Amino acid sequence: MLGMKLSCVTPLKTGRQRTMALRHRTNNAAPQQNNDNINIVLLGKKGVGKSSSGNTILGEERFKCGRSLSAVTQESTVQRSVIGGRSVSVIDTPGFFCTNLSQEKLSREFARSVFLSSPGVHAFLFVVPFGRFTKQEEEILEKVKKVFGKDVLKHVILLFTYGDECIRERMDEEIDGNDVVRRVVQSCQGYHVLNNKDLTDRQQVSDLLMKIDSIERNQGYYTNEVYEWAQKWPLEQYGKYLKTILMK
Template identity: 40%
Template sequence: MVLLGLTGSGRSSCGNTILGRSEFWTDVSPVSVTSRCQRSGGVVDGRSLRVIDTPGFFHTCLSPDDVRAELNRCVELSAPGPQVFLLVLRAGRVTRESLAALDWISAAFGPQALSYTVVLITCGDALGAKPAADFLKESEELWEFVCSCAGGFEERSQVTELLKKIDLLMERNAGAHYTADMLLQADTAVCHMQQRILGDDHEEDEEAKKGAERLFW
């Protein structure tokens, strides 16, 4: 299981909750805390789990290329590859960054990764009595993304239900893993896209090029 999400979304805290102990470093800080992939494991509800925490998208200290390299490393750490990407999404106002974070999975791992993805909603207390589904449906972009994820969504407070949902996803995928070959295909596709945008149009100004680079990384 690989934890993904916007920096500050609570990935490390969720990993600790799932494992039932403090394995990943958490802190209230104005800067990103996790800078390297970290792996831990244990037995939870009779299941043997390996959980990998990753640097957040839009990290405050790492460059986009460094974040991308660490995200690639999570596939190596989970060889033969992760069976679940757990995208941690903090409930609250939808921002430009939170919407851009949704694109990171497809941009970094390719659209095939969505077949292995479950969305985990954190800070459910911010929703009050509002069901998580209603919160997600208030944003067309969020709801469309969740619907594109094979594992759907779950709330952080319900670890047992989350693990059941993950079991169903793994059963649906016949126990398959997201593999290094899939990652290579995603990297190749991104490189081709960047070359088309940045490589051929010499009349495009520098600021526009930087904007295109930010779009992908």
């Protein structure tokens, strides 16, 4: 399906353009996948704690975050750290689908997030504050599937923030008592809870990386036509292609 849609994209005209696109990808994308690298993409509405979660995972303040009436994160960015001897790349994104970004800017940032996480992703963390899960989150996941492909849910973990405000031992019970949350958790690869107020709690990060490792063992890292074409087209051209998908 994606391959058919891409036929409407104007092909690269020169070898120089291909070289520039390859150079851009090599300099900015996350490291090539191997057993020592982990690629993580943060998804979710604005203000849910994506940037804070990225900082918690990396163990230090790398992403700008804080309460604001407008989105703090305006463009997709990547930060890396070595955790337990492994290179971990975290790609933070704007609040896709729930943002004041123009369609043009939104498409470009979606494209940028794909470029930064090429050639593939070990886990997409769909970030939701504990106690604030609504039907809209389920709708956002449907849009994520539209862009990244239906198999993307095999690599999605529901990440609850505000872990300091919940009783973790009762999370399964809480989830079972909410039809929408239970349905989403079952469609994804489970859930995880983070307390972003405590960057020193590395056990919660180790537990998350273990869950991601489990996905990798069972599924490998996620890549599809979206990622394959992102490695062939310049960012601007690829953004125009994604815009046609997002507008549907």
